[in-house]
Amino acid sequence: MRISVSSDMDEPVARALLAELRERGHEVRAHGALSPGDDPRWAVCSEAAAREVADGIADQAVVCCWTGTGASIAANKVPGVRAALCADAYTADGARRWNDANVLALSLRLTSVPLLVEILDAWFAGRPSEDAEDRSNMERTARLDRARTGS
Numbered sequence: 180m181r182i183s184v185s186s187d188m189d190e191p192v193a194r195a196l197l198a199e200l201r202e203r204g205h206e207v208r209a210h211g212a213l214s215p216g217d218d219p220r221w222a223v224c225s226e227a228a229a230r231e232v233a234d235g236i237a238d239q240a241v242v243c244c245w246t247g248t249g250a251s252i253a254a255n256k257v258p259g260v261r262a263a264l265c266a267d268a269y270t271a272d273g274a275r276r277w278n279d280a281n282v283l284a285l286s287l288r289l290t291s292v293p294l295l296v297e298i299l300d301a302w303f304a305g306r307p308s309e310d311a312e313d314r315s316n317m318e319r320t321a322r323l324d325r326a327r328t329g330s
Contacts, residue, residue, distance in 0.1 A: 183237040185210035185224035187244045190287045192295060196241060199299060208237060222253045225284075229254035229262065232281050240282045251284035258328045261320065267294070268301035275305025279317050 182205045186193035189212040200207050208231060211217050211224025218224060221244040231237040240262075242250035247264045254262035262282035263274035266289055274280035283302050290298070307317065 180239065181206045181208070181237045183208045183210060183228035183231040183240040184213060185221075185228035185240070185242045185250065186213050186287065187219050187221035187224060187250070188212050188287055190243075192285075192287055192290050192292060193243055195292045195295060196243070196285070199296060200241070203299075203303070221249045225250040225253035226257060229257040229260045229282055233257050233259040238281075241285060242282060243285045243287050245286065245288050247284045247286035247289075251282075254282045254284060258324055265298055265302070266290070268297040271298045271301040272305045275302055276308050277313050277316070278320070279307040 182200055184197060184200065184207055193213055197207055197209060197213060210227045212219040225242040225244070228240040228242050232240045240254065242254050242262065244250040251262045251264040254260050260282050261278055261280045262284050263278060263280040264284040265271040265274055266286060271283065285298070308314065
């Protein structure tokens with residue numbers, strides 16, 4: 180899978196994220212502080228990673244900032260992106276299952292390496308629900324996105 184990763188800071192957990200994704204066999208594209216010469220501001224690098232998902236260059240993205248909030252907000256401004264800020268494995272599973280999230284947002288402050296592994300395990304194991312109510316909610320969200328962009 181092709182995964183874009185952004186971080187506004189070159190923190191140990193961000194480096195561990197890159198290594199873990201590569202170890203799992205993913206093709207990783209780094210942005211922000213993880214890519215020398217890139218703009219490390221969270222709004223800029225999160226948008227870059229999210230845009231690669233929206234444009235089909237990446238299958239998914241992981242965006243990081245100190246709390247994860249700014250990164251998730253910036254990513255969600257890109258049409259077609261459904262970013263979820265996840266602080267635990269249960270939330271990551273739910274984001275994939277009930278929301279068909281395609282961008283994972285993480286806090287550099289709160290995410291330890293063992294927790295990172297648990298979150299990634301749940302994220303990649305999660306699949307969008309086939310339940311009619313869940314699908315209806317996902318379609319409603321997609322309609323909101325299309326209405327916002329006029330497409």
